[in-house]
Amino acid sequence: MLNVRTRLQAWQERIEAVLEDVLPPAATHPTKLHEAMRYSVLNGGKRMRPLLVYATGEALGIAPEKLDIQAAAVELIHVYSLVHDDLPAMDDDALRRGKPTCHKAFDEPTAILVGDALQALAFQILATHPRMLALPAQRLRMIEQLGQAAGSRGMVGGQAIDLAAVGQTLTEMELENMHIHKTGALIRASVLLAAYSAEGVEAQRLQQLDHFAKCIGLAFQVQDDILDVESDTQTLGKTRGVDAAAGKPTYPSIIGLSASKMKLQDLYDEAMNALVSLGESAHLLREIAEFTVKRIR
Amino acid sequence: MLNVRTRLQAWQERIEAVLEDVLPPAATHPTKLHEAMRYSVLNGGKRMRPLLVYATGEALGIAPEKLDIQAAAVELIHVYSLVHDDLPAMDDDALRRGKPTCHKAFDEPTAILVGDALQALAFQILATHPRMLALPAQRLRMIEQLGQAAGSRGMVGGQAIDLAAVGQTLTEMELENMHIHKTGALIRASVLLAAYSAEGVEAQRLQQLDHFAKCIGLAFQVQDDILDVESDTQTLGKTRGVDAAAGKPTYPSIIGLSASKMKLQDLYDEAMNALVSLGESAHLLREIAEFTVKRIR
Numbered sequence: 001m002l003n004v005r006t007r008l009q010a011w012q013e014r015i016e017a018v019l020e021d022v023l024p025p026a027a028t029h030p031t032k033l034h035e036a037m038r039y040s041v042l043n044g045g046k047r048m049r050p051l052l053v054y055a056t057g058e059a060l061g062i063a064p065e066k067l068d069i070q071a072a073a074v075e076l077i078h079v080y081s082l083v084h085d086d087l088p089a090m091d092d093d094a095l096r097r098g099k100p101t102c103h104k105a106f107d108e109p110t111a112i113l114v115g116d117a118l119q120a121l122a123f124q125i126l127a128t129h130p131r132m133l134a135l136p137a138q139r140l141r142m143i144e145q146l147g148q149a150a151g152s153r154g155m156v157g158g159q160a161i162d163l164a165a166v167g168q169t170l171t172e173m174e175l176e177n178m179h180i181h182k183t184g185a186l187i188r189a190s191v192l193l194a195a196y197s198a199e200g201v202e203a204q205r206l207q208q209l210d211h212f213a214k215c216i217g218l219a220f221q222v223q224d225d226i227l228d229v230e231s232d233t234q235t236l237g238k239t240r241g242v243d244a245a246a247g248k249p250t251y252p253s254i255i256g257l258s259a260s261k262m263k264l265q266d267l268y269d270e271a272m273n274a275l276v277s278l279g280e281s282a283h284l285l286r287e288i289a290e291f292t293v294k295r296i297r
Numbered sequence: 298m299l300n301v302r303t304r305l306q307a308w309q310e311r312i313e314a315v316l317e318d319v320l321p322p323a324a325t326h327p328t329k330l331h332e333a334m335r336y337s338v339l340n341g342g343k344r345m346r347p348l349l350v351y352a353t354g355e356a357l358g359i360a361p362e363k364l365d366i367q368a369a370a371v372e373l374i375h376v377y378s379l380v381h382d383d384l385p386a387m388d389d390d391a392l393r394r395g396k397p398t399c400h401k402a403f404d405e406p407t408a409i410l411v412g413d414a415l416q417a418l419a420f421q422i423l424a425t426h427p428r429m430l431a432l433p434a435q436r437l438r439m440i441e442q443l444g445q446a447a448g449s450r451g452m453v454g455g456q457a458i459d460l461a462a463v464g465q466t467l468t469e470m471e472l473e474n475m476h477i478h479k480t481g482a483l484i485r486a487s488v489l490l491a492a493y494s495a496e497g498v499e500a501q502r503l504q505q506l507d508h509f510a511k512c513i514g515l516a517f518q519v520q521d522d523i524l525d526v527e528s529d530t531q532t533l534g535k536t537r538g539v540d541a542a543a544g545k546p547t548y549p550s551i552i553g554l555s556a557s558k559m560k561l562q563d564l565y566d567e568a569m570n571a572l573v574s575l576g577e578s579a580h581l582l583r584e585i586a587e588f589t590v591k592r593i594r
């Protein structure tokens with residue numbers, strides 16, 4: 001068996017090819033919009049959500065070719081949210097993964113439309129893409145789940161909570177509530193979309209996977225906040241310290257840096273505990289959790 | 298039988314109640330976002346697309362209660378596109394239907410998020426809303442159609458074409474291409490989503506309905522351009538002459554006002570011709586076409 005890093009890398013290459021395939025070609029009219037969509041999606045992201053889809057599939061015995069479209073759909077939603085989040089009216093970020101953000105590389109109206117079009121594409125491919133192999137009832141359940149996770153009571157709701165929190169003093173619980181919506185919902189959707197691709201996954205198993213996703217979703221955010229304090233702009237690939245400068249509440253600003261690191265460890269342990277009964281089949285989910293807490297950007 | 302105006306009004310009231318029902322309550326957390334979503338959707342719009350859904354259903358013998366969610370989904374997509382279109386980076390409009398636009402009544406980040414959340418909701422309700430009565434395979438076909446119509450090769454693509462056209466000299470054909478994408482795609486989707494709710498609608502019938510939708514979609518746009526020249530701000534409910542002032546190509550600016558009026562009449566005639574074989578069952582579709590060309594705002 002290949003070592004885990006190599007296998008994660010293979011999935012990363014796999015999802016790049018799938019995304020490349022589901023996106024309209026750059027030469028398709030209107031070309032500027034399609035170029036901007038491809039620029040925003042095909043930019044060397046970490047692909048954490050697609051990796052979670054594939055790794056959950058492995059834990060449940062579902063082959064990657066049955067999960068390609070689900071993985072692409074969650075990534076399209078994630079990318080659209082980044083494009084909109086970077087807009088001048090939102091976080092006003094100039095750099096993303098070391099490259100100019102969409103509205104900087106193109107322009108603001110194009111960035112708004114890129115996000116809008118990527119969201120529509122995500123739902124469209126779940127419904128009827130030729131590479132989508134799940135049954136109709138399973139697809140509908142996935143669309144429902146993704147809509148819920150992406151919508152006003154999920155990711156977009158989290159962004160609204162985030163906006164309202166600027167300059168406010170939040171409690172740790174309020175901060176957690178924000179992250180559970182803003183990033184947690186889509187990370188949980190990644191695991192659930194994979195699980196919905198199999199028939200008859202037990203409720204208890206679903207709950208374990210969901211709890212794992214909830215923990216690493218939050219861990220990812222805590223690590224993000226720690227990196228925003230400790231890392232430098234070059235390593236990070238985005239402007240360092242922007243969250244603190246923008247008056248955004250972060251774990252270090254609320255509970256301090258060392259308590260944040262302890263929280264990160266606790267979440268990691270809890271995520272690992274959730275996977276115990278899955279045994280060896282979950283080793284790539286464990287690797288993703290480890291990567292989440294040890295990453296430097 | 299009630300007269301047609303009364304029946305259209307009954308459908309308008311019907312869709313208001315459905316939209317009210319599918320939108321999260323204003324008291325749902327985060328409340329500002331949900332208030333802004335409801336403000337943007339429940340604002341006394343003409344509901345042309347839902348009316349088309351119901352009227353197409355009537356022409357095909359499909360009861361309104363089987364079309365409520367389809368009607369709501371197309372309207373949610375339409376409203377989200379207006380909210381984003383009105384943004385400062387886009388058309389920068391302060392008035393919509395006589396009321397402050399979403400980013401004026403709330404703020405710009407909220408307006409971005411409102412649009413994003415409404416789009417997610419549209420797909421979500423098509424997938425699994427309890428009032429959705431279509432079969433799984435039909436729902437998937439609708440989601441595919443709506444995704445296509447709303448996406449980069451449909452409505453959003455049309456907005457990109459529109460942006461690129463500002464200050465340019467377009468031919469009539471280029472202008473038509475823009476409108477076919479920007480507004481035509483969703484109007485056609487309204488008719489198709491209704492048709493997909495029935496089993497076994499003949500290809501020829503689908504084509505007739507689709508052609509009808511294409512003609513009135515374009516007629517609506519021609520009339521919009523004429524009104525932008527001829528009407529006043531108060532009647533229009535939005536700032537008059539903005540398109541011309543923004544250097545946007547319009548039918549009057551390209552082919553002149555009187556040729557625009559002739560084109561409007563031609564499109565109306567063609568739309569009516571497309572319905573001939575549908576006989577009496579299509580009388581409300583005819584009424585909508587007539588309303589489209591005779592409306593004063």
